[in-house]
Amino acid sequence: MFDWLIVGAGFAGSVLAERLASVRGEKVLVIDRRPHIGGNAYDHLDEAGLLIHRYGPHIFHTNSKQVFDHLSRFTGWRPYEHRVLAEVTKPGTDETVRVPMPINLDTINRLYDLSLDQDEVEGWLAARAEQVPTIRTSEDVVVSKVGRELYEKFFRGYTRKQWALDPSELDKSVTARVPTRTNTDDRYFTDTFQAMPADGYTKMFEKMLSHPNITIRTGVDYAEVRDSIPHKRVIWTGPVDEYFGFRYGKLPYRSLRFEHSILDQAEYQPVGTVNYPAEEVPYTRISEYKHLTGQVHPKTSITAEFPSAEGDPYYPIPRPENQALYKRYEALADAAQDVWFVGRLATYRYYNMDQIVGQALATFTKIDASLPPEAANDDAEALRRAAAGD
Template identity: 65%
Template sequence: MKTDYLIVGAGFSGSVCARVLADAGKTVHLIDKRPHIGGNAFDQRDAQGVLIHPYGPHIFHTNAKKVFEFLSRFTTWRFYEHRVLAQVGEQLLPIPINRTTINQLYGLSLTEDEVQGYLETVREPRDPLRTSEDVVLNSVGPDLCDKFFRGYTRKQWGLDLSQLSAGVAARIPTRSNDDDRYFGDSFQFMPADGYTRMFERLLDHPAITVRTGVDFTEVRPQFEGSHLIYTGPIDAYFDHCYGPLPYRSLRFDHQHLPDTAQFQPVGTVNYPNDHDYTRITEFKHLTGETHTGTSIVREYPQAEGDPYYPVPRPENEALYKRYAELAETATGVTFVGRLAQYRYYNMDQIVAAALKTAQDLLDAHAA
């Protein structure tokens, strides 16, 4: 089959690449093994008509104006600032930790100026910051670490904080003010018509052919001569020749509560120390929709299943680098995305990486 590019994976990485290349006059054949586009960001209405995210909550946020402007071609936006509470004992407390968290937890009345001084008295200085445990103890000390982070991490990753690279915990700030937003980015919005509708518009181009429910290995021989853009797990592409890269998976328990207008006060509540699940998300907070009932999802991290998160540990990074060396020598194929680059990317980082990848391919072709 004659086409300029075969793209494997119809999530953000593959779809953004497809659109940039198509806009530049290239023909693109985009496939995905799932029966839908959008990857993990795919959304749909449940049986009761509530818009939900089958693969867990996806909240868009970015400081990259270029990324926001690109996606704005394909959606209007609903302003939304995500807020998360953590259940600690009988209390629901803001996370990331802020002044309110500390004052309510310990019965204090610290001012903003006093919060940092308090944290200085409880923190355990660590240098260098090699692990996530180092990061958390260096920032907030052992008690806050145990109440908010250690148990959650064990559930989320199946590992202790001391076994994870520093970058995981470094994603979560600690604040001395009352800012209770989960993200601090300049652009915080949700696609007004949902992610799936945004993907439909993104892929609505005469030069893009989309096929879902397609296994890459079965159709690959049909596209000899087409440049391949691969967004799946890099170890799978190379038949796990160096052994499997560790990924963390998730199981989702979706539930509709027919006579409950609102289940919880914010979009997501974390459970760092109780229950087998890590968090509950209520979708109506995210979408702004109204309904007589409400739909929620509980997330249960697990070792087996579809890969969601690369596991950030030094030994895993070393194994990935062996696969990355193979990727550099492979001809006619480009790797991009969270699974292909073994990176714990946010959505906006994936879009930025895809924009750069597509432009690099166009520049190389023009050279």
């Protein structure tokens, strides 16, 4: 008998498994239909011995000291600040240039052959910004900040490829995630803590889940074991509509196809990621992992990302009708007994990794406050004491 059956061995499931096992002394079974732990953050050595991310680049960043300190129990860190270039054409020419993304002062000066300072670029952008009475869509967000030309050059094509929808059809939250800067800060993120797990994400997950109260089974689907493995409660981190048998229909997602390549050269591009906003380019971006990991190797590995309507669910599509459908599933989830729904897929929201960790820690606090520990029996108590070093 397991106290908890946790479905999904990504951040949400693994953080909760460790807390339930080590703090409450409870017996936890973690399952995942994939053949590995770590969820989308899973990394591994490829055929050349280069550390790559199976599901595209995962860059850790957070402003939460609590989240960073918690993960620091299971990994050391390599300081890393992610930088992204966008490959676009100069206005009125066929000349291709790579400029910083998000848009900053250097982006404007290089693209237009200008020498504006910080004060001047604010006026330059303001003169091009369009007046939008009410910001509703992703197009509204961008054109109200930087105007139509930069919107067309950096955002429209990229967004149409990523979502198969025009930015005018998407909620404002999509492009609101990308800032516009008037200084020369070319970091993609500005969070207080920016670093990569020193030995990779998978090693961090292995340490997190290395506890005598935790059993891990990969390559296992919940439907195959839910009736055969005795358990008291469930933590579900998969798609919420799947848990309820798609009762109201499927929630829409966008997926990705990853094309991994090993190149016989030391470096492919000058930064971790290069974006390709042009619609005629089939992929959205190419990432090179050695920038992220700091690995020294005579070869390099890159990944091109191709958005897709089919495949694993990655990105909930933020449109009002989809949110309305999710609300129907949320009502079912709220009414479910002894089941907790945690993570991006279970709550149909796009979360960064640190936000999922924060959500999992908050969920544990609620569980711990509302349920008496299951470690009342002698065996569980003995395991708890052993894990605590008592």
